[in-house]
Amino acid sequence: MTVEEKKCHDLTIVSINGSLEASSVPGFMKSSPALTDSQSIVIDLAGVDFLDSSGLGCLVTIARKKREQGGDVRLACLNEKLRRVFEVTQAFRLFDIYDDAESAATTAANK
């Protein structure tokens, strides 16, 4: 799993490539300070082919921590498999989910 960061409309977009699962979650959480600070971010999941319950738990934790600090996290580009995970666990209720990272960033910046 690799993680990249870029700025878009003053927002950080964190892009993950690979699978977000039990064995890669610890590395992901350490990959970027943007995941734990109070700033809003977009997480681009276009490159994520597989997400398990640990990966989901880690995204939920990021959302909780951001919101406790007044920030937010938006998700972009979930493939069919990822959408299914968000549906059957009802986790879609916790996230704004966008078709692409740019529009997620634009919407967030305009709020």
Add this chain to the structure above:
Amino acid sequence: MTVEEKKCHDLTIVSINGSLEASSVPGFMKSSPALTDSQSIVIDLAGVDFLDSSGLGCLVTIARKKREQGGDVRLACLNEKLRRVFEVTQAFRLFDIYDDAESAATTAANK
């Protein structure tokens, strides 16, 4: 495995996508009449991620049949794994191998 055909300099380029191995060889041999007629062809292996001894045997057979009929077969775009198979079996001695399908077709057409 999927197979596509296109014309380039009057030559047929057959492009394979997927793996060429014991279980896919029979389907491949039936996929196109260009593989067994007397005309020269280029086989583009850019999309082939895996080749086993059955796949190699099938390419050698195509070369033999073409040459018996006065035609030829050129191979293009072998990745590292495929090159290794051609090297350790010495099969590179039977084929002209090109970096891309276009130049294979151009060279063949100029002969």
Add this chain to the structure above:
Amino acid sequence: MDTFITMSFPSEISYARLASNAASMVAEIFSRQVGIWEKRQEFCHAFELSVAEAFSNSVRNAANPETDGQIIICFSSDQNELMVSVRDTNPAFDPDIPAPDILSYPDRGYGLLLIRQLMDQVLYSRENDMNLLSMIKKAG
């Protein structure tokens, strides 16, 4: 149902992806064999994710990570369904543990929920001091 594939792995998280990929490939072969090729993606994902969850649960909840407990995965099928079972030497557990309350932002507890939702039937039993979690999905 006949068991046709058996796999035995060390109880280590590094093998979870191997086990779940294998499950996805078995499901793909089954999808072709029984003629449900058009819904293979959903079918394969159910097996891939369920085995990933069951396997990582087995690793995480091992009573004694030092001893050599293996995780054993079996695939069985007939024309109508594919079953994967995961066996470990862990303490017994309750497979019907309720789903967590999503609105309280739980950081865990989604594993068995995902399995129950993606599979058609989940059976749990305790045999010879081992947990046996069997997960079945119907072709139809």
Add this chain to the structure above:
Amino acid sequence: MDTFITMSFPSEISYARLASNAASMVAEIFSRQVGIWEKRQEFCHAFELSVAEAFSNSVRNAANPETDGQIIICFSSDQNELMVSVRDTNPAFDPDIPAPDILSYPDRGYGLLLIRQLMDQVLYSRENDMNLLSMIKKAG
């Protein structure tokens, strides 16, 4: 060397890719563990292809395709090497069969040649009426 993974498959060609993919993944995990990550691609390919060849040989040369012979694959390792062994119930064979003469355009006979070239050591034995082909590659 300790055997750490065992897999048992039906003797059918549709499982060849599953077996060879699994071998490649085991080799990748081993490459990380023993610190030969920079040459993992060659290492994984050797296992992927050797298992593909051994597996399809087992399927193709079954004496009695109707009876339920399983193909059993085991992985063993120590710090210095990774070994995969493939066991089947076929008639005995000669693993040292000479390489075919490439200039005569042979359509087959490359399988054991590939295995011998890609692996560091190939051992063959006959045990309990089964063929056991063990293929070893050194980390160093």
